[in-house]
Amino acid sequence: MASVSRFSLPLRRLRCSSATSQKTSRLRPAAQVRWTTASTEPHQADKSGGTKGASAPAKVVKFTSETYPELKRDSKYSQITPEHVRFFQELLGSGSAVIDGLSTDATDDIEPFNSDWMRKYRGHSKVVLKPGSTEEVSKILKYCNNNMLAVVPQGGNTGLVGGSVPVFDEIVINLQRMTNIRSFDEVSGILVADAGVVLEIADNFLAEKNHIFPLDLGAKGSCQIGGNVATNAGGLRLLRYGSLHGNVLGIEAVLPDGTIVDDLIKLRKNNTGYDIKQLFIGGEGTIGIITAISILCPQRSSALNVAYFGLESYEKCQQAFREAKSQLSEILSAFELMDGRSQKLLNRATGRKLPLEGEHPFYCLIETSGSNSDHDSEKLTNFLEHVMESEIVSDGVLAQDQTQIRDLWSCREGIPECLGHWGGVYKYDLSIPISSMYEIVNDVRDRMTEAGLIGDDDAHPVVDVVGYGHMGDSNVHLNIPVRRYDKKVEKALEPFVYEWVQGKYGSISAEHGLGIQKKPYIGYSRSDTMIKLMKQIKDLYDPNGIMNPYKYL
Amino acid sequence: MSGLRILVPIKRVIDYAVKPRVNRAQTAVETANVKHSMNPFDELSIEEAVRLRERKVPVEEIVAFSAGPPKAQDVLRTAMAMGADRGIHVVVEESEQLEPLGVAKLLQQVVGQEKSNLVILGKQSIDDDANQTGQVLAGLLNWPQATQASKVTIEGDSVTVTREVDGGVETLRAKLPLIITTDLRLNEPRYASLPNIMKAKKKPLAKKTLKDYEGDFSARLKTLKVTEPPPRKGGVKVDDVDGMIGKLKELGAL
Numbered sequence: 001m002a003s004v005s006r007f008s009l010p011l012r013r014l015r016c017s018s019a020t021s022q023k024t025s026r027l028r029p030a031a032q033v034r035w036t037t038a039s040t041e042p043h044q045a046d047k048s049g050g051t052k053g054a055s056a057p058a059k060v061v062k063f064t065s066e067t068y069p070e071l072k073r074d075s076k077y078s079q080i081t082p083e084h085v086r087f088f089q090e091l092l093g094s095g096s097a098v099i100d101g102l103s104t105d106a107t108d109d110i111e112p113f114n115s116d117w118m119r120k121y122r123g124h125s126k127v128v129l130k131p132g133s134t135e136e137v138s139k140i141l142k143y144c145n146n147n148m149l150a151v152v153p154q155g156g157n158t159g160l161v162g163g164s165v166p167v168f169d170e171i172v173i174n175l176q177r178m179t180n181i182r183s184f185d186e187v188s189g190i191l192v193a194d195a196g197v198v199l200e201i202a203d204n205f206l207a208e209k210n211h212i213f214p215l216d217l218g219a220k221g222s223c224q225i226g227g228n229v230a231t232n233a234g235g236l237r238l239l240r241y242g243s244l245h246g247n248v249l250g251i252e253a254v255l256p257d258g259t260i261v262d263d264l265i266k267l268r269k270n271n272t273g274y275d276i277k278q279l280f281i282g283g284e285g286t287i288g289i290i291t292a293i294s295i296l297c298p299q300r301s302s303a304l305n306v307a308y309f310g311l312e313s314y315e316k317c318q319q320a321f322r323e324a325k326s327q328l329s330e331i332l333s334a335f336e337l338m339d340g341r342s343q344k345l346l347n348r349a350t351g352r353k354l355p356l357e358g359e360h361p362f363y364c365l366i367e368t369s370g371s372n373s374d375h376d377s378e379k380l381t382n383f384l385e386h387v388m389e390s391e392i393v394s395d396g397v398l399a400q401d402q403t404q405i406r407d408l409w410s411c412r413e414g415i416p417e418c419l420g421h422w423g424g425v426y427k428y429d430l431s432i433p434i435s436s437m438y439e440i441v442n443d444v445r446d447r448m449t450e451a452g453l454i455g456d457d458d459a460h461p462v463v464d465v466v467g468y469g470h471m472g473d474s475n476v477h478l479n480i481p482v483r484r485y486d487k488k489v490e491k492a493l494e495p496f497v498y499e500w501v502q503g504k505y506g507s508i509s510a511e512h513g514l515g516i517q518k519k520p521y522i523g524y525s526r527s528d529t530m531i532k533l534m535k536q537i538k539d540l541y542d543p544n545g546i547m548n549p550y551k552y553l
Numbered sequence: 554m555s556g557l558r559i560l561v562p563i564k565r566v567i568d569y570a571v572k573p574r575v576n577r578a579q580t581a582v583e584t585a586n587v588k589h590s591m592n593p594f595d596e597l598s599i600e601e602a603v604r605l606r607e608r609k610v611p612v613e614e615i616v617a618f619s620a621g622p623p624k625a626q627d628v629l630r631t632a633m634a635m636g637a638d639r640g641i642h643v644v645v646e647e648s649e650q651l652e653p654l655g656v657a658k659l660l661q662q663v664v665g666q667e668k669s670n671l672v673i674l675g676k677q678s679i680d681d682d683a684n685q686t687g688q689v690l691a692g693l694l695n696w697p698q699a700t701q702a703s704k705v706t707i708e709g710d711s712v713t714v715t716r717e718v719d720g721g722v723e724t725l726r727a728k729l730p731l732i733i734t735t736d737l738r739l740n741e742p743r744y745a746s747l748p749n750i751m752k753a754k755k756k757p758l759a760k761k762t763l764k765d766y767e768g769d770f771s772a773r774l775k776t777l778k779v780t781e782p783p784p785r786k787g788g789v790k791v792d793d794v795d796g797m798i799g800k801l802k803e804l805g806a807l
Contacts, residue, residue, distance in 0.1 A: 095792075304588075309747075355744045400745055401591070
């Protein structure tokens with residue numbers, strides 16, 4: 001009988017995705033596929049289906065140095081020479097650990113490390129290093145620091161603000177070879193693993209032990225846990241499990257001078273001095289490279305339910321959220337918002353049928369997870385009846401099985417990927433007080449319409465302005481899918497969006513980080529005093545400034 | 554002909570996305586605390602019955618039927634939320650599992666009581682993979698059968714069924730009454746919408762036991778042992794091209 005799942009799963013997939021799954025690669029930017037690790041992304045690649053409309057032409061990504069002409073290569077950094085490369089080759093040994101674009105033509109091999117998956121940022125790096133151990137990372141950094149060679153730490157390269165790709169000729173240090181899961185304690189739920197472990201692999205490992213990684217996001221099949229921690233990724237279940245600042249118990253990191261910061265503590269409580277590890281969490285590789293983490297993983301819930309609603313207005317979404325909190329309380333594990341436009345674009349880009357008949361201005365996805373399915377079902381049914389009868393939601397569906405759960409989730413998780421379908425996306429990841437969270441989307445859309453930038457044909461750069469995000473965390477993703485990246489669009493967006501957010505005392509980067517995109521705008525969310533303190537820390541740990549330059553601060 | 558009276562038998566099984574585990578005693582698969590849902594082939598049956606009605610084929614009634622533990626009620630409610638008019642639940646405890654012949658004998662009597670003239674079954678349930686019930690029922694009733702349907706059209710009392718066979722399709726035509734079993738590409742089942750889930754709660758669900766039916770439903774087979782397939786051996790990672798060539802040579806592939 002164990003063969004049942006093996007038999008039925010492929011059949012089911014066949015039916016659900018029918019003939020469309022092979023075409024997914026057209027939808028996904030070609031470059032990303034190349035460095036996606038072996039695992040699949042069930043919410044994206046398997047289910048998002050094929051493309052009905054014409055897919056965007058494969059464009060050459062513009063160099064970041066051309067997009068931002070004001071950025072100049074800092075002459076304090078040395079130019080990389082064949083001697084440097086020889087040192088790395090001797091240090092790392094095996095041939096695949098060093099991609100040498102200096103003495104050989106390795107353009108195609110290096111390209112995936114030079115540009116990001118949104119095709120927005122592209123560097124000029126000639127050398128990629130893939131260390132296999134913390135000691136190797138330490139030796140690399142020490143050498144780079146002594147020789148004034150700038151570096152970019154890189155994980156799965158799924159970042160959204162250009163933080164993980166070089167700008168000029170910085171050396172890429174990619175952690176994809178550090179994939180060891182070091183230990184897991186079934187009693188405490190504490191996992192210790194190398195930074196290069198892919199999130200989904202870590203989560204699958206934990207699933208076998210009935211635990212769950214306290215972070216989940218759309219890119220889980222490619223992103224690495226070290227990168228997740230370095231960028232303090234938020235994701236889909238933050239509402240339930242909290243931020244990485246709380247869940248990460250310890251880290252192992254390497255400072256630019258080669259010092260190994262061994263702080264892989266496996267304690268929940270440890271009030272002994274400054275909590276230095278927090279500087280690395282969300283530090284975006286500017287003071288050191290995280291090589292391993294220890295993280296507290298909660299028990300995996302055995303009972304999972306997902307419902308998907310259509311709602312009339314943003315006010316109704318807020319009402320639904322309030323009701324969900326009061327009636328579902330401890331079993332509520334996600335409350336996601338998608339506007340009608342984002343769902344329509346998902347449908348246009350992938351051809352997938354949406355779960356609800358008819359169109360609704362807003363959609364919400366609710367997930368509950370608990371330990372007793374009867375208890376959860378009863379609560380959820382009461383909640384659903386209540387929101388239907390009091391007309392808070394206009395329509396909705398409740399997943400009846402595991403595959404429907406995945407399909408409903410893909411209506412939310414598939415959005416970021418499908419928006420790139422027309423050529424590119426401008427993404428803003430904003431924290432805004434919940435009552436005015438969606439206003440920004442309408443305001444930006446009005447602004448684009450006034451400027452005549454939005455339209456259905458090629459003459460207009462902007463396809464649409466959409467908003468979706470983590471309603472439970474007051475975090476909205478303002479996305480502007482475009483046919484091409486255009487300075488006029490940029491001018492209409494910035495600094496308008498940032499000023500708008502500042503006016504509401506929001507944050508210009510809720511979970512994506514600063515990277516290169518938001519470096520100039522940090523002042524909209526942090527005071528001069530705070531920025532000064534941050535700069536002192538940067539100078540203290542990275543006095544030569546070799547770590548991920550031109551970004552963050 | 555007055556109209557179609559469709560009977561759709563459905564089964565509650567371990568969710569197809571869940572990996573079944575064999576219990577410690579190696580007598581069966583672990584079912585406690587495991588997510589269950591409607592057998593996917595049965596979802597197709599319900600969907601097809603509802604679509605027939607939506608295509609304006611004169612459907613008088615769609616009855617969903619399940620024989621299984623008390624929780625089988627849940628899948629009957631799902632079936633009614635998808636569009637079945639009412640449900641019949643024969644409560645069978647986990648300990649007294651039915652075999653295909655037993656189910657077919659039950660269905661034979663239900664068909665008589667409900668005056669059904671079309672029975673749409675899943676071609677098989679994904680837990681025991683027997684693929685027998687539809688065929689045995691056709692034999693007991695002495696009705697024609699069209700198995701593994703990928704397309705169904707009905708005009709008057711003439712039914713045309715397309716079935717996928719090796720290397721092509723086969724088209725059958727038969728007169729009602731008829732047995733149809735469904736295959737994967739017949740349709741794509743809908744989601745149960747909230748308004749329909751709520752309506753389904755008010756639809757009639759008759760509760761019965763095996764005692765309400767005549768005949769011997771006892772099992773004829775005895776399960777001796779259930780074991781998991783041997784785990785797949787993991788691969789090895791090589792460091793570089795030379796390593797791979799060496800490994801291939803070692804395995805005699807080069």
